Amino acid sequence: MSICDLDLSRSPNMAETEEARAASPPVQYATLEESNDFFATHVKTFEWRWRLFFEPLPVIPLLPRPISIGVQSCRDARYRCDGRFRFRENFAYFCYTLGGVGGFRYKDTEYRTTAGQGFLVQISDLNMSYYYPPESDETWSYFVCEFAGEAAMSMMNGLVQHYGPIFTLAPDTAILRRLMALAGPPYAIMHPHPVDASELTIELLLALAASGRAQEKNDAAMDLVKRAMQIIGETDGSELNVEELARRVGVSRERLSRVFRARLDRSPHQVILEQKIHDSCILLKDTTMTVKEISAKIGYSDYTNFIRVFRQVMQTTPNQFRRQGSVVRLGRFGLL
Known part of the structure; x- marks a missing residue:
């Protein structure tokens, strides 16, 4: 303008x-x-x-x-x-x-x-x-x-x-x-x-x-991030990927990725992954579901892949987290 x-x-x-x-x-x-x-x-x-x-x-x-x-x-x-x-x-x-x-x-x-x-x-x-x-x-x-x-x-x-x-x-x-x-x-x-x-x-x-x-453009970018983060937090992880997130906020996958990198220094994929791990931690603490059942619920068809990603993010295994971990620790992701 x-x-x-x-x-x-x-x-x-x-x-x-x-x-x-x-x-x-x-x-x-x-x-x-x-x-x-x-x-x-x-x-x-x-x-x-x-x-x-x-x-x-x-x-x-x-x-x-x-x-x-x-x-x-x-x-x-x-x-x-x-x-x-x-x-x-x-x-x-x-x-x-x-x-x-x-x-x-x-x-x-x-x-x-x-x-x-x-x-x-x-x-x-x-x-x-x-x-x-x-x-x-x-x-x-x-x-x-x-x-x-x-x-x-x-x-x-x-x-x-x-x-x-x-x-x-x-x-x-x-x-x-x-x-x-x-x-x-x-x-x-x-x-x-x-x-x-x-x-x-x-x-x-x-x-x-x-x-x-x-x-004005910066404000628009932050509004986009806030809307995307709200969708990530409110949506079942098994139903969400980057393409679906971009569709819901009304932008291309490429633009969504650029904005996330610029504002959060992370990709949308990383943020969705962290939210899935967050959801799995709550299920580990609040339910008696098995690790395999939790893996499937949050969208992982490969059980071993879920364990690998969980360990990479949380520095512990799902079973160890169930026994000793705390969901409060997830505050470091900046999602809560």
Whole structure:
């Protein structure tokens, strides 16, 4: 999915339902006096390590454009920025943690961003605030990018609506390296051509979109594993093999195997086998069935093969396990 595929018609500031309004009074923007008082204290709670302002020449209003980038650091419990104090500003804000831990609230959810994670918001969004976590005792350092332009704001709204406000980027992501390479003296000013400035902003937004898409795929893979594991745990072992498991979860055998290898470092066959051994252990402890009967019940037509596999997994024979073993030991397989 590209940014062009996203529904950009809704804003993260969209109106709440009547029920939500009744449950909690709406947040209001601060007064001018409250805002001035806030900033008088706020500027004392952090420091800029470096900051670069962009002043494209000439200005083309609709083009995405960066306003400033830089690195801040903070170790002050008073540090907090709420959207309600930023009513005079209208730009997008991306804050990427370099070290330590940052606090971020969006709507009713609290987040902690560690190195490699960042949040994306409209700076005047009443639903958001970011802050130095009260439980932290280390310096929070973070890269910030402020950008504006009608197209950029629409893209930002679409990304947050579709993927949420939290994004993960590797430190060696090309656009991060490119922006960090612009570090210089505090409060420097750059006058790029508007097309070059727009390119920086769009490249960052595309990197965030790619991150969101990758996370979406990862979540889908984990859902697949959970569904498969539930089927394995609930199905009689004699009725299940990898082909049948893949059919039940609706993917090919090859895709199921790739996902299991990536997420569990084991094949579906190994997991099914371990579940069969788990089932046999319960039967050994809770019934008087013979080992041969148990072998047939869990799907082994070859009795000697069952004993070989059981010994390989449990490091003991079925009869020895019946006398001395404990089903609790199977917790090491990660299936229970």
